[in-house]
Amino acid sequence: MKIKLETLNHQTEALAAIDQAFLGLDTTTNDPDAKYIYANPLVKYRYQDKANIDIKMETGTGKTYVYTRLMYELHQKYGLFKFVIAVPSPSIKEGTKSFITSDYARQHFSQFYENTQIQLNVINAGDFNSRSKRRNFPAQLLDFVEGTRQNANQIQVLLINAGMLNSKSMNRDDYDQTLLGGETSPLKAIAATRPIVIIDEPHRFPRGKKFYTRIEELHPQLIVRFGATFPEVTTGRGKNKVTKPDYYRGHPQFNLNAVDSFNQGLVKAIDIDYPDMAEADANNRYRVKATKAKELILAKQGKEYTVSVGENLADIDPDFAGNITYAGGTDRELSNGLALAKDMELIPGTFAESYQDQIISQALDRHFEAEQRNFLRVEAGINAPKIKTLSLFFIDSISSFRSAEQGKGWLAQHFEELLAQKLQTLIEHYELTMNPREEEYRSFLQATLTSLRSDHQDVYAGYFSEDRGSSDDDIQAEVEDILQNKEKLLSFKDANGNWLTRRFLFSKWTLREGWDNPNVFVIAKLRTSGSEISKIQEVGRGLRLPVDETGHRLTQDEWPSRLSFLIGYDEHDFAEKLVGEINNDIPVSLDHTQLTDEMVRLVVKAKKAANPDEDESALTEKIIEELGDRGIINFSHKFKDKVNFEGQEMSGYEAFMRMCPELAYQTQVAQDKVRNMKHNRAQTTVKLQKSNWNQLKDLWLQLAQRQMVKFDDGVNQSSATIVSDIFKDQDQCIFVKDVKQNIHQELATADGEAVLRETQQDYHGKYRTMKYGAFLKQLVLQTDLPPALLNELMITAMRDRLGNDTDYINEKTLGNIVREFNKRFKENVWQRYSYVPLQFSASTSIYDAQKQEFVDELPANVLGVYAAEAMKDDRYLYDRPPLRYDSSDPELKILKRTYGDKITVFGKLPKRAIKIPRFDRGTTTPDFIFKVEREDHPVYVIIETKAENMRLGDEEIRVIQKKYFDQLQASGVYYRMATSEDEVHTLVNKIARGEIEPDDITH
Known part of the structure; x- marks a missing residue:
């Protein structure tokens, strides 16, 4: 497996920010060593x-x-x-x-x-x-x-x-x-x-x-x-x-910041697990009052206990099992390797070996839950590339993992016993399967068990600071795999087709920072870290989004992934602290008493991202006006103490956050991103109300049939003419040289104000260029035009206009050609196409075409990034509450409206639910569907409220979807683009009442 790096938007934004902040070279210096x-x-x-x-x-x-x-x-x-x-x-x-x-x-x-x-x-x-x-x-x-x-x-x-x-x-x-x-x-x-x-x-x-x-x-x-x-x-x-x-x-x-990283799905979401304890054991706590070279002082309920070097903690409390003594010295550690710090709390019950076994067993459960999902992936009804699942264990000391006398420490022995039991159970579970992918997984499990029982197992490995320079070949092989062979660790098989079963890693905090592997799905802390380091740093080794066996990094939309983080009971407030740390990592503080300009700016920013054509000042005015009209703020923009908002009494600040959930999305981590699994079962999936979806099945059998975009006769010739004209058009300055430049900026004063003056100077007269083969390949890929035609046009242009100067072959010229082609193509031929049905059906996010059934559930973020409470409605397509949505206006408002009795099914369509092909090679899906019962036959009203792809405007999306549904010839399907919840509500209810006949509707 070869990892494939991709350029991600937030990374290019960071580079652009550095470029803007960099002040350039000093081109005015007289320093004689400037050219050293x-x-x-x-x-x-x-x-x-x-x-x-x-x-x-x-x-x-x-x-x-x-x-x-x-x-x-x-x-x-x-x-x-x-x-x-x-x-x-x-x-x-x-x-x-x-x-x-x-x-x-x-x-x-x-x-x-x-x-x-x-x-x-x-x-x-x-x-x-x-x-x-x-x-x-x-x-x-x-x-x-x-x-x-x-x-x-x-x-x-x-x-x-x-x-x-x-x-x-x-x-x-x-x-x-x-x-x-x-x-x-x-x-x-x-x-x-x-x-x-x-x-x-x-x-x-x-x-x-x-x-x-x-x-x-x-x-x-x-x-x-x-x-x-x-x-x-x-x-x-x-x-x-x-x-x-x-x-x-x-x-x-x-x-x-952390809020954006979690809410935008740039990192894994997190589940926190810990073993339960009796209340008496949980309350039996000792606080570290002082650590000295020769003695440890513990405090509990006003009493102090002194433990000298070499003395057993069990002498002050028999629940400190395991013959644990105070080692003292400069490290201030216990004999089990736990580093102590002032005010740290120790719970005697968490030091028993059985307690660690409980965490290991729970971690293995979480590992195999994730591993089965990742190995047996199915997308659109077919097997998807597998994802290797790794687990990371942070342990107390190397001696519990490797013993100089016995080879394996007690912890490794217990781990092997527990792992073997889990493997044997899973192998038996898949023993009679007829599914080829499940048979493959059983083979992987069997190879794992065989290796685990061999003299030189390669199922788990450890890396500790003591390992550097070790002469033990097995240890060096483990260290090399963990630190250097990332691609091997992410692969399922070696070059000879043998299973690579290593996927459990152990460390004593050596891998806490800096080491990164995208496929860590489980982290188990078998001992506290011994210091108050950042909680985000502690989970950091498992936050990266995973890569599949082809090396492709998966987004949360493609494959929602979560990190299971297992800890001891003594850290049961970890999730609460982590959420607090994430929410504190924002550049703006929310004022609970008054609406600030910064709070409004963040809401406007989010709304404008969803609708780029909106005017910022108009949006700002509209938000403030609505807050005033609904009695949420007064004339001085202070939040009112009590507000009746949608039938509930709450503070003005709470009502504002309900009305503008975009602000919470930017300033608070979403509830389902960090879950305490003991108390919070926030949904990451949404269950379908199958009885309602099955009312749409006849329609969906037609929607599932794959359609192909077919351009009208003459479009190919038109495209060739367009690109030929571009190459000949000297007024457009298509061919340019990409000059390497120094940007020189100076702060100066003009008319009493500070101004930034910027000058550009060529850098040594050099130009950025591309290899011709790479240039032509990108041109073909981005225009979908024949390589022979483009090659002929390039050769002619180079010979007749550019003097065969290869400095014109660069990314700027490439971008100019592609940009101008897309512009002219859209102006001339983008509506000259039709849809042609193909002889097979396609699965989508909501429908399994092979089984001809709707799926049972789907990832919540496919339906919407925000969640809102709502009254239960038996006609809705999904279990509710909560509602999932992407914009408060109009999506949430549409979902919260009341519709007449003849509307028997309604709901929001998830992303990629229909996959209507677009002329620019993408796909689109409308936003809502309503089933309206009529005397003769039902009417399906399909609504689009916004452009799904910002490269295409509302008009383009409307034409694409209208053309698709017009040619679908499905009985009683009517399509409309709407801009407000009032328009949708009026349309649907008028159709239900017979006030609008189908022939009057713009399809």
């Missing part, structure tokens, strides 16, 4: 905080991708070629190295940056060691420092972790070699290259501390920090004391 071949060009405002950039991206959203592509961008646009990536730990360093050097990353970036390569130089502990007595520099350091601008297609990158950066080897200056002809100190030599420094996980590099000081000694011209959390700074005293994130410019230049 071993160093970067000089950056505007270098060495100053106002040049530095902060990028805030939630864990699992692709920070490594963005900063890797950033280096390519800065090299291509500005000629910058010396970068230092500083990471906090060796494990994060290993993950970064694995990504940058992977074949899939190199292939992906080569699409955008032809003939450009990153030369990654990694500095590790031990690289400075030499068999001779001479002190020499490692080759990686030499390659980085002495790489020159003369190799224009190479980017020099130095990857180093904080400990190594602060090491004696990097800071001494008595080496027997010199760098750059004179430097004997590694730090000074790196500083001479005028590097751009990228900091990963900036909260681990707070300003004023030793690691950040070392970065400053590199004299970076510019620092770009990437992280989900940033170091904090405290100002003021007493009541005026304020703690806030320490951003270079006061705020991040790009902010993908």
Whole structure:
């Protein structure tokens, strides 16, 4: 399996934000060393905080991708070629190295940056060691420092972790070699290259501390920090004391916060599980009052208990099972490896081995629930590519996993016993299956059990800090698979067709940060982490969206995926803390007393995203006016204390949040994104009311028949004429050169106001170009025109107009041709087509064509991203409450209206329910369906309320859907585009009352 990287919108938005924040090169400098071949060009405002950039991206959203592509961008646009990536730990360093050097990353970036390569130089502990007595520099350091601008297609990158950066080897200056002809100190030599420094996980590099000081000694011209959390700074005293994130410019230049990441489906949703306990055991808590080198002081209900080094905790409470003693020393740990901290709470009952077995058993249940869903995937009635399911266990100590005396620690032995039982049960379950995919899964399970019982099992593996440099071949194989062989870990079979069964991973927090694998579906904490680290960071190893066996990364729309996070009872408030942490990670605070401009701006932003043609000022006025009309706010925009909203009494603030759910979507994590499985069973799926759907079955048998777009005779010739005219049209400036430019910005004062002046200068007279083969291939794919025609037109244009200058073959020219073709094609031929039925039916999100049945349930977000409570209605297509919808106006209003008795079925159609083919090769689905009973036969009213694809406007969608239903010839189907709930309500009820005859309706 080969991972396929894709360019995601939020990642390109981050790159655009950096490009806008970057102040460009200093082209006015008189510095004689400006063109020093071993160093970067000089950056505007270098060495100053106002040049530095902060990028805030939630864990699992692709920070490594963005900063890797950033280096390519800065090299291509500005000629910058010396970068230092500083990471906090060796494990994060290993993950970064694995990504940058992977074949899939190199292939992906080569699409955008032809003939450009990153030369990654990694500095590790031990690289400075030499068999001779001479002190020499490692080759990686030499390659980085002495790489020159003369190799224009190479980017020099130095990857180093904080400990190594602060090491004696990097800071001494008595080496027997010199760098750059004179430097004997590694730090000074790196500083001479005028590097751009990228900091990963900036909260681990707070300003004023030793690691950040070392970065400053590199004299970076510019620092770009990437992280989900940033170091904090405290100002003021007493009541005026304020703690806030320490951003270079006061705020991040790009902010993908936790609320957006979860609500937009950019990361997995989370289920929190923990074993239940008796109330007496749960209340039997000891608080860590102090940890000293020689003694531990615990407190409970006003009493203190002292445990000296070597003494057993069971001496103060027999429920502390397992012969646990206080180890003391500098680590302040218990003998089981649990790191203690002041005010940490210990529950004696959670230290029993049986308690850990309970968590392991529950984790295996969750693993195989996810694994069966992921392996046996079915989409549109056929088998979909499988997804490898991984589980990650954080444990207390390596000795419980590996024992020097016995080989396997007690924890590994218990895990094997529990896993074998689960495997045997599942194998028996699928023993008599006739389904080929289920037979394949049974084979996978059997291979897993066989391997587990062998002398060299490859079902589970561990990685611990102690493993680095181990001489044990089995251990090294495990470490290599976990850290380096991501594609192998995600694959089901090796090159010989043998099952790859390794999918359970164990670590003692070594993999807590930096290590990323998209297919972790279960994380089990068999011991508390021992510190109050970010809850989002703790779940972070499992947040990435999964990839299937073809390497394709799946969105939440394609395959809704959740992370099961299992913890001990002593952390039963984890879900509540996690939700609080997510909701606090927003740049705006909600005022519960008054409607603020920022709150209105967020609502307008969401509504305009759904309807781009809306005017912002008109929307703002409309929202405020409606809030006033409904008595939610007064004239000074303060929320009223009590409001009657839709029959319920509530505060004005609550009514506002009900009326404008778009605000909650941007400022609060949705209920179904983080679930405490003991108390909250929020739905992630919606059940169909099958009896209502079956009333639509005759219609759906016709809708399920696949239709093909057939263009009228002459369209092909028209397309050829259009593209030929484009190539000949000299007025349009289709063919252009893509000049590499420096952007120079200066702040100045004009008429008493600060203004930004920007000038552009060509960069060394160079141009960005594409290979002709790649150019022609993209042109064919994006226009659907014959390659022979396009090749002939290109050859003619190059010969007759462009003097065979290949600098015109670039992405800008490609974009100009495609854009102009789509524009003229739409103007001339987009309505010249019809629908032709094919001889087979197609499954959709709602209908299984093979079984000719409606599905039992569907993912909730396919029906709508928002949820609202509503009265139950037996005529609705789905179980309600809650209602699912995408916009409060008109969708929610349509669903909440009351309809006459003759409307026997109604509801919202989910995404991809019908899949009407569009002329631009996409599909569309209307929004609502109503079944209206008439004396002669039922009438099906199908409503479209908004354009599903923003590239097409309302008129295009209306014509497409009207044409489709006109040619469908299904009895009693009427289509209408509507813009308000009043229009829908009036239309449907008038048809029911016979006030509008079918012939009067615009189909």
